[in-house]
Amino acid sequence: MTLRYPSPVRRAALALTAASLLAALATGCGGKAKPALAPVDTATASQSASASAAPTASAADPTAAFLAPLTGLPTEQAITRRPLSVMINNFKAARPQSGLTHADTVWEILAEGGITRLVAIFQSQTFDDPIGPIRSIRPYLIDIGETYGGVLVHAGASNDALAILQHSGKADMDEINNAGAYFYRSKDRKAPHNLYSTQDKLYTGARKMKYDETATVPLVQFDPTPDVIGEPAATQIELKFQLSDYKVSYRYDAETHLYARSINGQPHIDLNNSRQLTAANLVVLSAKHRTYDDYGRLEIDLNGGGEAVLFQEGRAIACEWKRAPGDIVRIYRDGRELKFLPGTTYYHVVPTDGGFASHVTYE
Numbered sequence: 001m002t003l004r005y006p007s008p009v010r011r012a013a014l015a016l017t018a019a020s021l022l023a024a025l026a027t028g029c030g031g032k033a034k035p036a037l038a039p040v041d042t043a044t045a046s047q048s049a050s051a052s053a054a055p056t057a058s059a060a061d062p063t064a065a066f067l068a069p070l071t072g073l074p075t076e077q078a079i080t081r082r083p084l085s086v087m088i089n090n091f092k093a094a095r096p097q098s099g100l101t102h103a104d105t106v107w108e109i110l111a112e113g114g115i116t117r118l119v120a121i122f123q124s125q126t127f128d129d130p131i132g133p134i135r136s137i138r139p140y141l142i143d144i145g146e147t148y149g150g151v152l153v154h155a156g157a158s159n160d161a162l163a164i165l166q167h168s169g170k171a172d173m174d175e176i177n178n179a180g181a182y183f184y185r186s187k188d189r190k191a192p193h194n195l196y197s198t199q200d201k202l203y204t205g206a207r208k209m210k211y212d213e214t215a216t217v218p219l220v221q222f223d224p225t226p227d228v229i230g231e232p233a234a235t236q237i238e239l240k241f242q243l244s245d246y247k248v249s250y251r252y253d254a255e256t257h258l259y260a261r262s263i264n265g266q267p268h269i270d271l272n273n274s275r276q277l278t279a280a281n282l283v284v285l286s287a288k289h290r291t292y293d294d295y296g297r298l299e300i301d302l303n304g305g306g307e308a309v310l311f312q313e314g315r316a317i318a319c320e321w322k323r324a325p326g327d328i329v330r331i332y333r334d335g336r337e338l339k340f341l342p343g344t345t346y347y348h349v350v351p352t353d354g355g356f357a358s359h360v361t362y363e
Contacts, residue, residue, distance in 0.1 A: 068124035070104035070148070072222030072342035079124055082171070082215040084202055085145030087154040088118035089135040092245055094193040095263070099131035100277055101270040107144050109349040110289065112296035114242035119144045122199065123217070129272040132196035134175065134183065137161050140300045146170070147328045149215030151206050155183070155195050158297055171211040179205050218328040223339035226312055234316035234362040239284065239348055241359070248348070250282060252314040257341065259311065280343025282311040283331060284360045285321045289351040300349065302329065307356045312341045316362055 064074030070083070083104070088097055090108070100106065103120040111117045119141055122131070137145075137154035139161050145152045155175040157165060165172050173179040175195060182205035186194040207213065235252040237259070248268075250259040258278040261268045267276040285308040288301040308321040308331050319333040329347070331338045350359035 067222070067342075068104065069217045070121060070220055071124055071344060072220070072224075072340065073124070075124060080214045081123065081203075082206070082211070082213055083121050083123040083148050083150035083217060084131075084199070085148055085150030085152050086120045086122065086131055086197075086202075087135050087137050087141055087145075087152075088120050088131075089133040089193055089195075090116050090118050090246075091135075091193060093189070094133045094135075096269045096271040097133065098196065098271045099127070099129060101273060101275050102127050102129075103344065105148070105345050105347070106277075106279075107347045107349070108241075108248070109140070109144070109300065110241055110298060110351070111138065112291075112298060114246070116241050116246050117141065121145075121148050121150055123148075123150075127199060130186075130196040130198060131202075132186075133189070133193050134195045134197060135192070137165075137174075138297070139164055140298075140302055142170075143302055147218065149217045151202070151211055153197065153202055155192070160297070171206065171209075173202060173205055173209070179209065181205070220328075221337060221339040222342050224342055226339060226341055228313045228315035228317065231315035231317050232362075233314060234311050235314045237282065237311060237360070237362040239350070239360055241350060250279075250311070252311075254314060257313060258343065259346075261346070278344065279346040280312065280341040281345040282348070283321075283329075283345065284309050284311075284348045284350060285329065285331075286352050286356045286359070287349050289353070302349070306352065309356075309360060310338055311362070 066075045066078045067073065068075050068079055088100065090097070097118070099122070100118070100120055102122060102125040104123050104125075105121040107119040108116050109119070117135065120131075134153060134155050136156040136158065137152065138158050142152060142161055142164055151171040151173055153173050156177075157174065165174070173182060175183040182201045183195055183197045185191065186196055188194065237250040239248040245264060247264050249262045249265070251262070252259050256278070258280055259282055261277040261279070269276050286306045288304065290299045291297070292299055303323050305320060305322045308319050310317040310319055310331055317333065317338065319331045319338055321329050321331050323329045350356070
């Protein structure tokens with residue numbers, strides 16, 4: 001395919017990104033020390049759901065004073081509030097889910113039995129609509145949620161995850177064990193696929209549970225004009241985890257610079273607004289999986305590094321993933337960290353079994 005050349009606005013935004021990253025460092029984003037910052041007013045941190053439209057990867061304002069830490073998109077003020085790391089049910093009976101169009105980052109990863117679970121990280125957008133359905137947590141999901149500094153939001157846990165969380169002092173909101181008042185059941189679906197909450201309920205609960213209202217989030221690198229010329233075309237992407245009911249695909253739209261997500265050949269939408277889920281960046285990474293009990297529970301190695309591919313601007317960039325202690329997963333090529341296009345990023349963790357090419361194909 002032929003890539004469109006960046007507009008003057010997007011070229012101007014490149015210079016803005018560098019300045020904004022310096023501003024983010026000055027406000028404590030990505031640093032090792034906990035920032036001494038006042039909480040952001042969650043009612044004005046960003047657009048409301050009723051006014052919100054799907055952000056495009058090219059949405060960049062050269063006059064913006066601030067960029068959202070996890071998307072690189074313009075915001076009216078610095079965002080320092082603690083993210084919410086929510087475990088989202090991805091069982092067929094739980095689809096379509098609610099709230100995912102407002103997530104800054106989404107991880108898709110296997111749970112036992114070949115199903116996948118979504119970990120949605122919410123920070124930059126404020127909205128009133130439901131979030132869910134919400135499900136249980138695993139040790140590696142704790143790891144993902146905490147790496148963004150987020151409050152862990154879930155309903156129950158595996159025995160190993162519960163052992164980690166109990167008496168740990170972690171910022172943890174569990175509908176079953178300590179925070180039931182901040183969740184609710186919908187009558188539109190059968191349990192256990194009907195548990196929801198809202199941003200307001202969760203932030204209210206986090207305050208009452210005396211969890212820190214601000215957090216240091218990782219410094220994510222963005223580039224509005226990534227150099228992808230010469231990389232293989234990737235306008236159609238298909239992902240295979242294990243079960244046939246979890247065939248994920250993406251179609252690239254050159255006008256919006258976004259990948260539109262489908263599952264089992266149907267658009268994967270947000271129940272709140274009927275919008276198809278989209279992302280500016282897709283990361284697929286290969287990690288070691290080990291089944292350790294008769295129930296099929298997994299250990300997934302999110303520290304050892306391995307093969308990966310980054311999809312952006314309709315191209316595929318072969319790369320590798322690495323992770324330093326206490327940091328997020330980062331992707332590299334020839335020793336250089338790759339930057340993301342401003343916008344939402346989706347991560348997908350596939351097993352090493354069968355080889356990387358057996359889990360991801362594109363053209």
